[in-house]
Amino acid sequence: MSAEELLNQYGNEYVQALFTTWKLTAISFSAAFVIGIIVTVMRVSPIKPLNAAGEFYIQVFRNISGTALLMLVVYALPYINVVLSYFSCVLVVTILIPSAFCSEYIMSGMNTIGRGQFEAARALGLTFMQIIYRIVLPQSLRASVLPLTNLAVSTMLTTALASQVPMKPTDLTGIVSYINTHAVGGVTAFVISAMMYLATALFIGWVGNRIDQKVRILR
Amino acid sequence: MNTSQTSIRDILYEPPGVKTKRMIQVFTVLSFIAVMLLIYVAVRQFYITGQLDARYWYFFAKPTTWIFLGEGLAGTLEAAVVAGFISFGLAFLMMLGRINNIRAFQAIARALIEFTRGVPTLLLVYFFFLVVPQYGITLAPLWRISLPVAISASGIVAEVLRSGINAVPNGQREAAMSLGMKESHTFLKVVFPQAFRYVIPSLIAELVIVVKDTTFAYVVNFPDLMQNAKVLISNYNAMLPVYLVVAVIYIIINYLLNKASVYAASRTDSTTNTAAS
Amino acid sequence: MDHKADVIIELKQVNKFFGEHHVLKDINLSVKKGEVVVIIGPSGSGKSTLCRTINRLETIDGGEILIDGEEMPSEGKKLAEMRAKVGMVFQSFNLLAHRTILDNVTLAPIDVLHKPKKEAQAEAMQLLKRVGVDSQAAKVPAQLSGGQQQRVAIARALAMHPEVILFDEPTSALDPEMINEVLDVMTSLAKDGMTMLVVTHEMNFARRVANRVIFMEDGAILEENTPEAFFANPKTERAKAFLETVTVH
Numbered sequence: 084m085s086a087e088e089l090l091n092q093y094g095n096e097y098v099q100a101l102f103t104t105w106k107l108t109a110i111s112f113s114a115a116f117v118i119g120i121i122v123t124v125m126r127v128s129p130i131k132p133l134n135a136a137g138e139f140y141i142q143v144f145r146n147i148s149g150t151a152l153l154m155l156v157v158y159a160l161p162y163i164n165v166v167l168s169y170f171s172c173v174l175v176v177t178i179l180i181p182s183a184f185c186s187e188y189i190m191s192g193m194n195t196i197g198r199g200q201f202e203a204a205r206a207l208g209l210t211f212m213q214i215i216y217r218i219v220l221p222q223s224l225r226a227s228v229l230p231l232t233n234l235a236v237s238t239m240l241t242t243a244l245a246s247q248v249p250m251k252p253t254d255l256t257g258i259v260s261y262i263n264t265h266a267v268g269g270v271t272a273f274v275i276s277a278m279m280y281l282a283t284a285l286f287i288g289w290v291g292n293r294i295d296q297k298v299r300i301l302r
Numbered sequence: 303m304n305t306s307q308t309s310i311r312d313i314l315y316e317p318p319g320v321k322t323k324r325m326i327q328v329f330t331v332l333s334f335i336a337v338m339l340l341i342y343v344a345v346r347q348f349y350i351t352g353q354l355d356a357r358y359w360y361f362f363a364k365p366t367t368w369i370f371l372g373e374g375l376a377g378t379l380e381a382a383v384v385a386g387f388i389s390f391g392l393a394f395l396m397m398l399g400r401i402n403n404i405r406a407f408q409a410i411a412r413a414l415i416e417f418t419r420g421v422p423t424l425l426l427v428y429f430f431f432l433v434v435p436q437y438g439i440t441l442a443p444l445w446r447i448s449l450p451v452a453i454s455a456s457g458i459v460a461e462v463l464r465s466g467i468n469a470v471p472n473g474q475r476e477a478a479m480s481l482g483m484k485e486s487h488t489f490l491k492v493v494f495p496q497a498f499r500y501v502i503p504s505l506i507a508e509l510v511i512v513v514k515d516t517t518f519a520y521v522v523n524f525p526d527l528m529q530n531a532k533v534l535i536s537n538y539n540a541m542l543p544v545y546l547v548v549a550v551i552y553i554i555i556n557y558l559l560n561k562a563s564v565y566a567a568s569r570t571d572s573t574t575n576t577a578a579s
Numbered sequence: 580m581d582h583k584a585d586v587i588i589e590l591k592q593v594n595k596f597f598g599e600h601h602v603l604k605d606i607n608l609s610v611k612k613g614e615v616v617v618i619i620g621p622s623g624s625g626k627s628t629l630c631r632t633i634n635r636l637e638t639i640d641g642g643e644i645l646i647d648g649e650e651m652p653s654e655g656k657k658l659a660e661m662r663a664k665v666g667m668v669f670q671s672f673n674l675l676a677h678r679t680i681l682d683n684v685t686l687a688p689i690d691v692l693h694k695p696k697k698e699a700q701a702e703a704m705q706l707l708k709r710v711g712v713d714s715q716a717a718k719v720p721a722q723l724s725g726g727q728q729q730r731v732a733i734a735r736a737l738a739m740h741p742e743v744i745l746f747d748e749p750t751s752a753l754d755p756e757m758i759n760e761v762l763d764v765m766t767s768l769a770k771d772g773m774t775m776l777v778v779t780h781e782m783n784f785a786r787r788v789a790n791r792v793i794f795m796e797d798g799a800i801l802e803e804n805t806p807e808a809f810f811a812n813p814k815t816e817r818a819k820a821f822l823e824t825v826t827v828h
Binding site: 162243260267 | 528
């Protein structure tokens with residue numbers, strides 16, 4: 084099938100698939116970012132049980148495979164009366180896994196802040212919370228722009244898991260399997276999806292680089 | 303003073319005063335109760351839904367269960383190792399393209415790297431599973447899973463290798479060349495081995511991604527851990543316990559790989575340090 | 580004249596340990612308004628630690644530290660308020676890497692003293708002019724030389740109108756050609772009547788600017804005298820030995 088025929092027949096589905104992938108990516112990344120910050124606060128807090136809980140969370144979700152987690156959420160959780168929609172199931176996976184990595188990146192961003200800056204801020208009479216808002220947050224976030232850009236791309240890649248559940252509309256990966264089981268899409272169906280992913284990834288990378296150039300901290 | 307052991311916590315907080323100490327104690331107790339409550343709720347949920355019943359768990363006491371899961375794990379590792387080697391080969395070629403002086407090679411290598419990094423593994427799996435057979439090419443299940451996983455990882459591995467090459471001091475190359483070694487010979491015998499040693503930790507860390515990606519093996523009917531888990535589930539009608547155990551196995555494998563990476567990094571650090579001093 | 584009212588910093592029987600190591604031994608010291616006190620001694624003598632205990636960057640294990648007659652609180656807002664009265668200049672400048680030079684100077688006046696932004700900026704520009712780096716105001720710290728950064732750090736301390744400024748080896752991290760530009764600023768501050776406690780290896784500065792020189796070794800104050808008397812005629816053997824090693828350089 085030529086690209087023209089394919090787009091004539093499945094054009095609408097492709098647009099919907101693209102939007103689904105974008106939607107999943109945007110929601111997942113935003114939520115992962117928020118959770119990542121919360122988990123980071125738990126990990127650096129002076130409260131031991133929270134440290135342990137945060138560390139456990141990180142180890143579980145950075146090491147679990149996306150498929151294994153998706154299977155658990157979709158098929159196993161209903162057995163303990165936790166039933167989510169397919170869309171929510173996918174979101175749970177595409178939020179939890181990136182959130183663990185998000186926390187790791189923010190932690191290493193935090194480690195780039197020189198100890199002396201904390202002492203200087205204390206000596207000037209800044210309170211603990213002022214130090215957090217004025218120094219820790221801005222510097223660790225600025226230092227993690229590029230890792231977080233890569234995280235946004237890998238979050239997008241993770242959303243391909245959506246193709247593993249019967250979701251309507253499906254995503255950019257699901258549509259390739261859909262077309263190829265209904266018609267002989269050949270390589271074209273694959274290439275169109277791949278290009279849409281690629282364009283999205285390049286766009287995310289471009290935005291991330293622009294932000295990084297603006298906020299990068301000279302050292 | 304021991305500065306190597308300072309964590310971000312030591313830098314963030316000052317020695318607590320009386321009030322702060324009391325607050326930390328209160329929050330420690332409260333958060334401990336909260337964590338325990340969370341665990342209690344989860345276990346209770348398992349209990350009231352009958353998921354703790356012996357019939358869902360007894361087969362984990364049977365050796366055959368573990369042998370079967372072990373076979374699945376062997377499949378996972380086989381696919382991961384094969385994918386790892388292919389990925390390394392592809393990455394090596396892309397890296398050569400990237401550091402080459404010929405513009406066209408650079409452009410092709412860059413495009414390939416961007417492609418592999420911007421396209422999900424699962425899409426590549428479908429390519430090898432659904433699209434390739436349409437052109438009359440039949441691949442064994444092992445290749446159907448290893449190839450897409452390898453391609454998917456190769457772009458990042460190529461960049462890792464390139465960063466290793468860049469980390470090798472230029473003087474090494476020049477010294478070898480001045481001894482009359484040819485450019486290609488210098489690269490293979492002097493530069494690359496060192497670069498490789500620098501990036502071993504990153505390569506191990508990359509294996510984590512490969513292992514995770516092999517879970518798509520069920521799509522192509524390759525018997526990996528996930529696939530065997532599904533068989534167990536249908537045999538014993540125990541969805542939750544089996545998926546839970548499998549998830550834990552993946553977490554442990556990848557946790558160990560990450561630890562190995564950190565260990566390797568500390569070793570390369572210490573060897574480079576002693577070499578420098 | 581009321582002697583007590585003049586004392587800004589007072590240390591009484593201060594002791595500190597790093598684990599087994601006794602780093603400050605029964606330190607008694609007071610600094611009066613308008614005084615320039617210079618602490619010298621070999622590295623590892625505890626002089627830097629002593630300086631850092633005064634605004635509680637290091638806690639102490641015994642004794643008392645009074646600022647303006649009040650003991651330093653151990654935590655919270657009260658501690659922050661007291662610290663704001665004591666300026667500090669560090670060996671490694673410690674400017675905030677992500678903010679401009681101007682922001683570095685205005686941050687604390689705005690956040691801690693709640694000054695209006697305009698006013699804080701106008702004053703900051705004057706201070707930057709005074710230390711000779713006003714032309715760099717829009718840059719970030721990494722774009723400045725070490726000497727320039729240290730002068731900004733001094734302006735930053737001055738912006739808080741502190742009652743006293745602590746200098747913790749302010750020139751030790753600088754290239755030789757930049758040391759004087761910082762010492763010149765410090766000298767002019769001293770001439771203007773700023774109360775200063777300076778930990779340094781710069782003997783010429785101590786000789787010219789100090790009202791009082793304190794010699795420390797092994798965590799204890801061994802000698803305390805006018806610079807003239809101390810440099811001409813040190814009383815202890817160890818001070819003599821120390822002065823011999825530094826005059827060689």
